[in-house]
Amino acid sequence: MYGNGVSKARKIYIMSMRVLMWASVAVTCLLALFMIVYISVRGIPNISWEILSTKPSYLSGGIGILPDIMNTVYILIATLVIVIPLGAGAAIYLTEYASNKRIVAVIEYAAETLSGIPSIIYGLVGMLFFCQFLNMKTSIIAGALTLVIMNLPTIMRTTQESLKTVPQSYREGAFGLGAGKWRVIRTVVLPGCVDGVITGCILSAGRILGESAALLFTAGFAHALNGIFEGFSSPGATLTVALYVYAKEQGEFGIAFAIAAILMVLALVINLSAMLTGKYFKRRRNI
Numbered sequence: 347m348y349g350n351g352v353s354k355a356r357k358i359y360i361m362s363m364r365v366l367m368w369a370s371v372a373v374t375c376l377l378a379l380f381m382i383v384y385i386s387v388r389g390i391p392n393i394s395w396e397i398l399s400t401k402p403s404y405l406s407g408g409i410g411i412l413p414d415i416m417n418t419v420y421i422l423i424a425t426l427v428i429v430i431p432l433g434a435g436a437a438i439y440l441t442e443y444a445s446n447k448r449i450v451a452v453i454e455y456a457a458e459t460l461s462g463i464p465s466i467i468y469g470l471v472g473m474l475f476f477c478q479f480l481n482m483k484t485s486i487i488a489g490a491l492t493l494v495i496m497n498l499p500t501i502m503r504t505t506q507e508s509l510k511t512v513p514q515s516y517r518e519g520a521f522g523l524g525a526g527k528w529r530v531i532r533t534v535v536l537p538g539c540v541d542g543v544i545t546g547c548i549l550s551a552g553r554i555l556g557e558s559a560a561l562l563f564t565a566g567f568a569h570a571l572n573g574i575f576e577g578f579s580s581p582g583a584t585l586t587v588a589l590y591v592y593a594k595e596q597g598e599f600g601i602a603f604a605i606a607a608i609l610m611v612l613a614l615v616i617n618l619s620a621m622l623t624g625k626y627f628k629r630r631r632n633i
């Protein structure tokens with residue numbers, strides 16, 4: 347034993363764990379840096395205004411990703427408009443209203459199970475149910491509804507965890523002042539956890555942006571440029587699906603890396619937005 351009461355074996359163990367921890371951090375950072383640099387070097391030189399602002403021309407052989415960008419925006423808007431009220435509403439009911447703990451546990455277990463299902467299975471179910479059974483055919487709205495099912499557990503669980511961070515004393519104080527249940531939730535609980543709810547929604551948007559497997563069967567491969575209302579009922583390839591088509595089917599790796607660079611930048615922006623939004627609302631709450 348040493349003077350400080352720590353044995354030699356214990357010191358070696360602590361030092362080994364510290365080295366292993368720093369090695370894990372270094373490997374993770376190097377992998378992330380390698381991905382960013384590699385995709386940037388291969389993709390950014392292939393990005394041009396012509397590619398971003400035109401649609402593909404099969405007669406002249408021109409390549410443009412404007413339809414894919416618009417389809418990505420359409421499917422992102424449609425999914426978030428549906429999934430946020432559903433997920434937040436389900437979380438509020440389970441946390442604030444539901445009294446049967448057994449039913450709550452079953453629903454939470456089902457949500458956890460749904461979040462672990464591979465996305466390709468969601469795509470298959472979406473194709474059979476939305477595209478064929480509901481006769482939506484291959485369309486943006488069918489893909490959006492499939493993504494709603496995929497992201498519903500994420501929104502629900504993040505909102506639940508945020509609601510649980512609000513101290514129970516806040517609710518009891520509001521009830522003591524004569525406020526009703528919904529008024530307490532609307533004026534006390536939700537403002538107290540809005541940072542976590544919004545952060546979860548933004549991160550869910552990042553998952554929607556990067557999804558491809560579920561959309562291959564439901565949204566389709568079309569590079570058509572449609573208006574917003576016509577676009578929802580028409581097939582359309584998002585940026586991730588277009589990346590797969592250009593790289594796997596057409597061998598256009600230059601444009602594939604360009605799309606990858608765009609997606610990487612969007613993912614970084616979304617994660618940065620989530621972090622800044624969380625800090626902003628947390629700072630407002632502490633004022």
